[in-house]
Amino acid sequence: MSNRDRFYRFLLWREKHIRERHFILIVSFLVGIGTALAAILLKQLIHFIQSWLVTGNHQDGMNYLLLLYPIIGILLSGLFVRYLVRDDISHGVTKILYAISQRKSRIKPHNMWSSLVASSVTIGFGGSVGAEAPIVLTGAAIGSNLGRLFRMEQKTLMLLVGCGAAGAIAGIFKAPIAGLVFVIEVLMLDLTMTSVLPLLISSVTAATMSYIFTGTEAMFKFSQTEAFEIGRIPWVLLLGIFCGLVSLYFTRAMNRIESFYRKLLRRRQKFLLGVVMLSVLIFLFPPLYGEGYGTIESLLDGQYAFLMSDSLFNNLSGNYWGIILFTGLILLTKVFASSATNAAGGCGGIFAPSLYLGCIAGFMFAHVSNYFDFLYLPEKNFALMGMAGVMSGVMHAPLTGVFLIAELTGGYDLFLPLMIVSISSYMLIIAFEPHSIYSMRLAKKGELLTHHKDKAILTLLKINSVIETDFLPVRPEMTLGEIVRDAIACSSRNIFPVVDGNNVLLGVVLVDNIRNIMFRPELYGRFRVSKFMVSAPARLRPNMSMEKIMRIFDDTKAWNLPVVDLEGRYMGFVSRSKIFTSYREVLVDTFSEE
Numbered sequence: 074m075s076n077r078d079r080f081y082r083f084l085l086w087r088e089k090h091i092r093e094r095h096f097i098l099i100v101s102f103l104v105g106i107g108t109a110l111a112a113i114l115l116k117q118l119i120h121f122i123q124s125w126l127v128t129g130n131h132q133d134g135m136n137y138l139l140l141l142y143p144i145i146g147i148l149l150s151g152l153f154v155r156y157l158v159r160d161d162i163s164h165g166v167t168k169i170l171y172a173i174s175q176r177k178s179r180i181k182p183h184n185m186w187s188s189l190v191a192s193s194v195t196i197g198f199g200g201s202v203g204a205e206a207p208i209v210l211t212g213a214a215i216g217s218n219l220g221r222l223f224r225m226e227q228k229t230l231m232l233l234v235g236c237g238a239a240g241a242i243a244g245i246f247k248a249p250i251a252g253l254v255f256v257i258e259v260l261m262l263d264l265t266m267t268s269v270l271p272l273l274i275s276s277v278t279a280a281t282m283s284y285i286f287t288g289t290e291a292m293f294k295f296s297q298t299e300a301f302e303i304g305r306i307p308w309v310l311l312l313g314i315f316c317g318l319v320s321l322y323f324t325r326a327m328n329r330i331e332s333f334y335r336k337l338l339r340r341r342q343k344f345l346l347g348v349v350m351l352s353v354l355i356f357l358f359p360p361l362y363g364e365g366y367g368t369i370e371s372l373l374d375g376q377y378a379f380l381m382s383d384s385l386f387n388n389l390s391g392n393y394w395g396i397i398l399f400t401g402l403i404l405l406t407k408v409f410a411s412s413a414t415n416a417a418g419g420c421g422g423i424f425a426p427s428l429y430l431g432c433i434a435g436f437m438f439a440h441v442s443n444y445f446d447f448l449y450l451p452e453k454n455f456a457l458m459g460m461a462g463v464m465s466g467v468m469h470a471p472l473t474g475v476f477l478i479a480e481l482t483g484g485y486d487l488f489l490p491l492m493i494v495s496i497s498s499y500m501l502i503i504a505f506e507p508h509s510i511y512s513m514r515l516a517k518k519g520e521l522l523t524h525h526k527d528k529a530i531l532t533l534l535k536i537n538s539v540i541e542t543d544f545l546p547v548r549p550e551m552t553l554g555e556i557v558r559d560a561i562a563c564s565s566r567n568i569f570p571v572v573d574g575n576n577v578l579l580g581v582v583l584v585d586n587i588r589n590i591m592f593r594p595e596l597y598g599r600f601r602v603s604k605f606m607v608s609a610p611a612r613l614r615p616n617m618s619m620e621k622i623m624r625i626f627d628d629t630k631a632w633n634l635p636v637v638d639l640e641g642r643y644m645g646f647v648s649r650s651k652i653f654t655s656y657r658e659v660l661v662d663t664f665s666e667e
Contacts, residue, residue, distance in 0.1 A: 084224060094267070097229060101236045101271035104219055105278025108212035108240030112279065113286050115189050115208050116245065122197025123363070139199060139362050140355055143414070144348045146198020150191045151344065151418025158187045163415055165210030165422060166511040169238060169260060172217070178230035179221065184214035191420035199362045201351060201410035205245060206422020212241030216275075235262045236275035244279035246292055248480035251473055252276035258470035259511060293366075295373045295482035299451040301490055308450055309490045312438050313462050313497025319404065319434045320466025320502050323427070324510045326408045334416035347417025354410045358403050359384050361410045365429035372436050372456045373482065393444055400437050404430060423510065427467040428460050435459020457482060458494045465495035466502040469509035474498075536615055536622065539655050540636055540645040546572045547602055549579055553590065554597025556582065561591065568633055570643050571606045578635055578643040580606040609635050613647055622647065 087096060126142055154162060160181065162168075165188060172180050192207035216237025220230045235256040243252035253269075253276050256262050337343050355361050360368045360380055371379055377396065386399050411426045439455035442448065457478060465474030474495040479485050506513070545560045547569050560569050567584040587605050590596050610629035613622055613636045625634065626649060636644045 087223075093229075096223070097225075097232070097271055098274060100219060100223060100225070100233060101274045102278055104212075104216045104233060104236045105240045105243075105275035106282060107215045107219070108208075108237055108275065109244035109279035109282030111185075111189060111211050111215065112208050112241055112244030113283060115193055115204055115211075116287075118189075118193035119197045119204060119364075122193065126198065139359065140352045143199040143201070143351055143355065143362070143419075146195050146200055147344070147348055147351075147414065147417045147419040149198070150195045150200075150420050151340070153191055153194070154187070154418070154420065155340075158183055158191075160187070162188050162191060162207075162210070162420060164511075165206040166259065168210060169213045169234060170512055172213070173231055173234060173260065173262070178217055178227060178234045180210070180214040180217040180234065182214070182218050184210055185218060186211070188420060192422075195414065195419035195421050196364055199355070200414040200419040200421055201355075201361050201363065201365070201407070201426070202414045202419060202421020203364055203423060203425025203428075204421065205242070205424030207420055208245050209238050209241045209422075212237035212239075212244075216240075231262070232268050232271055235260055235268070236271050239272050240275040240279035242477075243276040244283050246477060246481055247280050247283045247287075247289075248477050249273075249276040249280040251477035251480055252279065254472045254476050255470065258473050259468055259509065261512075291481060291483040293370055293373055293482045295453070295457060297454065297486050299454065301454070301487055305448065305450065305490075306493065308442065308448060309458065309493045310497050312435060312455060312458060313494040314501055315438055316431060316434055316459055316462025316494060317466050317498040317501030319430055320427075320463050320498060321505055322405075323408050323423075323430060323463070323467055324502070324506055327412050327423070327510065328513070330409060330412040331416065334412070340418070344417045347413040347419075350413040351410055351417065354406050354413075357385060358399070358406060360403060361407060364425040365407075366425065369429060369432045369456075369460070372432050373453050375453045377436065377440075377452070393440075397437060397441060397444075400433050400440075404433050404437065407433075423467065424464075427464045431460035431463030432456045433459070434463055454487060454490075457487060458490050461491045462494040462498040466498040467510055469499065469503065469506075469512075471495040471499040536613065536617060536619065536636065536647065539647050539651045541648060541651060542645040544568065544570055544646050546570045546576075546643060547582060549573065549601070549603040549606065551602045552598055553587070553600040553602075553605075554594070556602055557591050557597065568646070570635055570646070571602055572643050576642045578609070578612070578637050578641060581609050581635065582606050612637050612641075614639070615644065619652070623652070626652075 091099075126138075154160070160183065162184065168180070168184075172178050188207035188210045192202075192204050196202060196204050213234045214237065216233035216235070217230055220233040225233065238260055239252035239256045241252070242255045243249040246252075253272050256272055262268065334343055334347070337346070368380065371377065381396070381399050384399075386395065407426055407430055411421070411423065414421060433456075435456040435458050436452055438459065439450035439452040442450045443452070461474040461478040464477065465471040468474070471492075472495075475488070475491045478491060479488060543564075544566050545564045547556050547560050549571055551559075556569070561584060569582040569584075570578055571580045571582060572578055582602060582605065584591070586607065590600065610631045611625050611634055613625065613634050615636060615638060622634075632650075633646045633648045635646055638644055
């Protein structure tokens with residue numbers, strides 16, 4: 074008996090002896106283990122590469138090899154993706170959102186390892202991006218492919234993709250609550266009685282595995298030496314507003330920079346421009362090298378003098394405004410370094426950059442305030458709160474920002490100010506950007522699944538699934554008698570598309586419009602279709618989103634609308650009744666609890 078036959082027998086045995094909902098819990102446990110191992114492996118690979126490069130290269134002053142390493146890493150990562158993977162693996166979270174919104178929740182098998190390899194090389198060699206988005210894609214791919222292996226249905230696949238993402242966040246950050254909240258806020262999966270337990274199992278399992286292999290210490294060491302005072306709440310609100318502005322700048326600047334790079338047609342141009350930009354920025358601002366977690370740890374420890382060491386600005390390290398100028402320039406240029414890394418061929422995400430910018434922003438805010446002696450603000454506390462603020466703004470996920478930073482640092486005593494900063498930052502950015510940096514591309518195409526069930530169902534519905542093709546087409550030269558005999562008598566429809574010899578839609582014939590003459594045989598030869606056909610109220614295109622189609626139906630008050638391709642050729646009709654029927658089916662299939 075072959076292994077495939079044994080596996081099929083196992084599937085049959087499982088269907089008989091293990092209920093579906095119980096088996097989902099087992100699979101979610103396996104997903105948690107797999108994502109944790111992937112997260113641990115990614116962190117170890119990055120650490121190994123960084124240690125290997127740094128060993129033997131300690132020297133006083135600027136280490137010029139740090140300018141060369143990112144170029145090598147981006148080159149290796151780009152060659153790996155181009156010649157071995159042969160697929161686009163960038164924008165990991167956006168890919169997950171797209172997979173969910175297409176109702177398939179299918180992620181290619183290579184994503185279980187390709188993002189892990191490419192990002193470890195990119196970041197290990199000093200690329201100015203984070204490892205979190207690649208590991209989230211890796212985790213989601215593990216969940217999707219494990220579900221497909223066990224022949225799970227589409228609805229369950231969507232849940233397992235969420236389990237993989239939750240496990241990835243929990244595993245790499247040791248933050249199980251943040252993993253669960255991330256899936257709800259960023260991936261926008263609804264939390265129901267059916268989904269909450271598998272998500273929790275994956276998150277807790279992944280975090281536990283990380284504790285076992287890497288210890289129980291928080292990712293960033295933070296000791297709160299000064300308690301939070303109620304009198305500082307106005308300053309905390311101002312910090313949230315500042316973080317919201319930083320998030321807005323980061324989001325819009327990254328979109329524009331990426332749009333600029335997309336206009337460059339040749340890979341060589343993107344690579345050369347990207348690595349030159351990255352190397353120049355690292356030369357001017359060494360803290361931009363790598364993920365930047367060393368900078369975060371130092372600021373949270375209250376040590377900021379090292380920021381300007383080994384840089385051209387070292388002679389200003391004792392100057393108060395020199396520090397502000399240096400950190401302000403880092404705040405402005407980090408987005409260019411991260412965008413250049415990915416555009417040149419590297420692989421990484423924006424989790425780490427947003428944490429990095431938030432830490433810098435919080436430190437700057439308190440540093441400036443303390444200079445003017447308005448009210449003493451503990452700089453490391455505000456650096457911690459800034460991390461939550463910028464992450465909440467960039468990802469449009471205030472709860473994720475709060476729980477992630479609390480779990481990352483153990484700073485639970487600052488829970489109230491963390492919430493204030495996160496909410497105020499989020500409220501500011503949504504006034505300018507209604508969608509996060511992950512979802513705005515899909516939102517523009519009408520392919521984003523949201524918590525709004527009506528919009529979510531319309532996103533899941535595709536026009537190809539509701540097109541009806543049993544409408545008999547007629548020609549403009551046909552007589553009234555011919556259309557009555559060859560079309561109306563043979564069809565149960567009351568609308569007929571009029572097409573020419575190339576199948577281009579010219580108009581429609583409505584039975585109601587010719588009812589007064591269609592039963593008078595003496596007029597059959599006098600009238601032709603071209604005389605009594607009318608224009609369609611609107612024409613639908615196959616690339617239109619269902620939300621836009623429903624708006625057109627509402628505007629025209631029509632019951633049936635024709636669908637034509639880009640050349641105007643007739644494809645079929647879409648009816649309100651068909652949409653409503655499909656809507657009910659998707660509602661029951663996707664959102665009903667078992």
